[in-house]
Each structure stands twice: as C-alpha cells, then as structure tokens.
Amino acid sequence: MSPSDLISTDPCTGEIVWAGSTGDPAAAVGAARAAFPGWARTPLADRIAIAHAFQAVVRDRAEDFARLISRETGKPLWETRTEVASVIAKVDISILAQAERAGTRTGEVAGIKQVLRHKPHGVLAVLGPYNFPAHLPNGHILPALLAGNTIVFKPSEHTPAVAAFMADCWTAAGLPQNVLTVVQGAGETGRALAGNPDIDGLLFTGSPSTGAALARQFAETPWKILALEMGGNNPLIVWDIPPGQLDAAAALIVQSAYLSAGQRCTCARRLIVGPNSRSLIERLSALIDKMIVGAPFDDPQPFMGPVIDVTAALRLQDSFASLIGRGAEVLRPLARRDDRPLLTPGLIDVTNVQDRADTEFFGPLLQLIKVNDFDAALTEANDTRFGLAASLIGGDAALYDYFWTNSRAGVVNWNRPTNGAASNAPFGGVGLSGNHRPSAYYAADYVAWPVASLEADSLEGSIFTGLKK
Numbered sequence: 001m002s003p004s005d006l007i008s009t010d011p012c013t014g015e016i017v018w019a020g021s022t023g024d025p026a027a028a029v030g031a032a033r034a035a036f037p038g039w040a041r042t043p044l045a046d047r048i049a050i051a052h053a054f055q056a057v058v059r060d061r062a063e064d065f066a067r068l069i070s071r072e073t074g075k076p077l078w079e080t081r082t083e084v085a086s087v088i089a090k091v092d093i094s095i096l097a098q099a100e101r102a103g104t105r106t107g108e109v110a111g112i113k114q115v116l117r118h119k120p121h122g123v124l125a126v127l128g129p130y131n132f133p134a135h136l137p138n139g140h141i142l143p144a145l146l147a148g149n150t151i152v153f154k155p156s157e158h159t160p161a162v163a164a165f166m167a168d169c170w171t172a173a174g175l176p177q178n179v180l181t182v183v184q185g186a187g188e189t190g191r192a193l194a195g196n197p198d199i200d201g202l203l204f205t206g207s208p209s210t211g212a213a214l215a216r217q218f219a220e221t222p223w224k225i226l227a228l229e230m231g232g233n234n235p236l237i238v239w240d241i242p243p244g245q246l247d248a249a250a251a252l253i254v255q256s257a258y259l260s261a262g263q264r265c266t267c268a269r270r271l272i273v274g275p276n277s278r279s280l281i282e283r284l285s286a287l288i289d290k291m292i293v294g295a296p297f298d299d300p301q302p303f304m305g306p307v308i309d310v311t312a313a314l315r316l317q318d319s320f321a322s323l324i325g326r327g328a329e330v331l332r333p334l335a336r337r338d339d340r341p342l343l344t345p346g347l348i349d350v351t352n353v354q355d356r357a358d359t360e361f362f363g364p365l366l367q368l369i370k371v372n373d374f375d376a377a378l379t380e381a382n383d384t385r386f387g388l389a390a391s392l393i394g395g396d397a398a399l400y401d402y403f404w405t406n407s408r409a410g411v412v413n414w415n416r417p418t419n420g421a422a423s424n425a426p427f428g429g430v431g432l433s434g435n436h437r438p439s440a441y442y443a444a445d446y447v448a449w450p451v452a453s454l455e456a457d458s459l460e461g462s463i464f465t466g467l468k469k
Helices: 025-041 044-060 062-073 077-102 135-147 160-172 187-194 208-218 243-262 278-290 310-325 374-381 397-406
Strands: 006-009 016-020 105-109 112-120 123-127 150-154 180-182 201-205 225-229 234-239 268-273 329-332 346-349 365-370 389-394 411-414 448-455
Touching: 006 160, 016 062, 016 160, 025 112, 025 123, 025 150, 025 180, 025 187, 044 062, 044 077, 044 135, 044 160, 062 077, 062 160, 077 135, 112 135, 123 135, 123 187, 135 150, 135 160, 135 201, 150 187, 160 180, 187 208, 201 208, 208 225, 234 243, 234 374, 243 268, 243 278, 243 365, 243 389, 268 374, 278 329, 278 346, 310 346, 310 365, 374 397, 389 397, 397 411
Parallel strands: 123 150, 123 201, 150 180, 201 225, 234 268, 234 389, 268 365, 346 365, 389 411
Antiparallel strands: 006 016, 105 112, 112 448, 329 346
16 A cells, blocks of 8 residues: 555545555554553553543644544534534543443342442444544544443544544543554445454444444354444424424524534434425525535634535435436425535425435435324334434424324434434434444443352352252
C-alpha cells in the first residue's frame, strides 16, 4: 500500500481533509491482545481517572474537534459543537452506568455470601459510522474501556481524521499504548477485522445490510458478543393538532426529518397524517422553503449541510425519481444545488404508491402518507421490518398511551421529534434496527459479562442422602 491510499475530503469543497494508509487489522488485534491483561488488571479507579483526563483533553480541544468534524462530514458548526459536547458528557454518564449496571453486588443466600462481579470480554472491535463519527463510536469505546477491554476501532472511510483526532485525545489522557488502536480503511478492512478469530466481540453502528451480514457471520461464534445498531424506517404520526399549534408541529416534523441532512438513524422517514391535514402540510411546506442548506461555516449558519458524498446524493435522487415514477406527488423537490452533495429537503406524497419499499432513505427525504383514522395510522407506522424510533405529535394522554402500547420501536416519543433520545437512557431498536443490545446507558451491559459467585471463608461440606451405610 502507498502512504496515501486512503483519503477523506470535505463534502462541500472537495478539498482533502486527511490522507494516510490503510491499516493492518491483524497486527492491531495482536497488539490489543497483548495489551489486554495489563489493562484488565488496572484498577477501575485508574481507568476512571484516565476517562476523566480524556474528558478534559476533549474539552480543551473542543473547537478544533468540532471544526474537524464539520470539515469531514459537512455538518454545520453549530451541530458539530453539540456532538463534541456529547462526547464530553458521555464520560460521566458511562461512569455512572458502569457503577449501576456492571458494578460489584453482594448479598446472602441461605447464609452463604453471594457476589456478582463483571469481567471484560477481552479485545473488542468497534465499527463506526460517518454521521456521528465521534459521538457514536465513543458510546461503545468509553464503556468498553471502563470495563477493562482493549479496543480496535475501524472508523468509516469517510471520517478517518475524526477517529485519529479522538484517538490522539486518549493518548494525551494517558491511555496505555495499544489499549485503543485505530485501523483505517474501507469495507474490506472492516470485514477483515470482523472476521479476525482473535477478537472477542464486535460493536457496530451502521447500515442494515452490513449488520445483517455480521449477524450471519457471528452466528457461527455464539461465544463472541455482537451489538448491532442499524437504523430505521421511522414513522412520525401527527394527529389532531389545534390550529394554534400547527407551526410547532411543523417545526417538530422538520427536526425529525431533516436534522443532520436526514443522516440520523432516528430521523423520520414516513410522515403519517389524518384526513384534515391540509393546513399542516401548508405550514410544513412553508417552513421547508425557509430552511437554509449550506456549508458548515456559512454565516448565517445553515439548518443542514450536505449528505456525505455525491454517491449518496445520487442514490437518494434516484430513489426520489423512482417514487415519482410509481405515482408519488412531489410537494417539495429533492434537488441538488450544484456538483456537490447539497440537497434541498424533499417532501413527497406516497399515499397512492402501491407496495412501498420498506427502505431507510438515509438523507433529507420525507414520505407523506395520508390515512382516514388513527388505527390505520398505527398500522402504517408498524408496517416495517425496522423498529428504532416512532413519535406521535398531537393527541391526548390516552391516545399516546394507545400509541405507545401498540408501537413497535425502541424509542417512542410524544410531542417530541423522532430523533430526540437521551444518553442516560438505553438506545436501540428491534427487528432490522438491532439485536436487543441497546447502547447509550445500557452499553455497560454488553461490554462486560456477569460472574455470579457463592463464597465461604471456611471449608464446610457434607452429604446426608444417597450414601451407603
């Protein structure tokens, strides 16, 4: 390989952000394996101290970190600043979760001391996405390090610079060598890492197709932990909105569908409305027309930036054109402004499209579906193999209770966007959205395994039944 066989570019300018070589997964796993015993023996208090030092380093470098994320992803600076803030906040949340969900517990059973402790798995691979290239892999890495695992992290090939920056922050915080190793590369590098026989598990955030392939692969190794977060074809039902709250509802729809240029796994993909929705759609369309789409450092700041690259933009436009060809009505076009991947937010009425594809359109494309009653809305919402996020806007507490009870999703919100999720709660979905290994606060569950013990200080044993006299 040449020294610069892998590069990342600014989606808005095409300028090179990072250039380097593809890594060696086998060498990285070997180094992580050698580092594991020492790190696992490191007292938890010392691991926590290094995590706090990492927090301080990121805080000191926060602006540079945010600007780098913006350059490599195209996300507006206001948004990447919130991502860096999430990386900082994750430290305290992870420490609390580790103590609560994976800490030592003692009790007594029939007069015998009972102890619950947790052990690290060993070497864990992390495959990260490009949409939140710092926050999402950090949500795996931090809990795994606190638990005593060593990590080999393969970031998205679109965001190698962010991964290198974050790893440097860990080094500056005093993390021992080879406890966290970044292996740069594209799909073949990720496949080599996932297939390495010496990893003890893999933590993945990404597409459903890749996640499904990993599930098939890891079916042959049930002793290895596999945590999958794979996105969603998320429904947003808007129902019984009073006239005075139409603007608020439109704002929540826009946030649900178009934050991060629609490149959040929790973004709404399907907007489901009742028969009296004309005024709502008019308000929504007017708000879409006011949205600024632009580069990360523009002034005024844009609401959203580009999708990750031209290939992704063209794929979305092809999907949009396919829906039109099958009878959908364009309410707001999904148009590319120039030769860069800057797309206007698309809104398309697919009510009359038969056999709609159950697909996650990963970008600023929202499909409108009109129904006659709430049961039909709920049926539409659940008509998906995915199950990550679902929201109800409007209605009363009784309607929300009915919605919550019958929704099939891991994140269910009321009068909040679909992409509103708290880091101090579990995050994950069902169906094609995940494999029942929710992350965020519950990441502590999958980065360590429980060991239950019965312990006595003295030796006592006797058999009363079943022995010959």
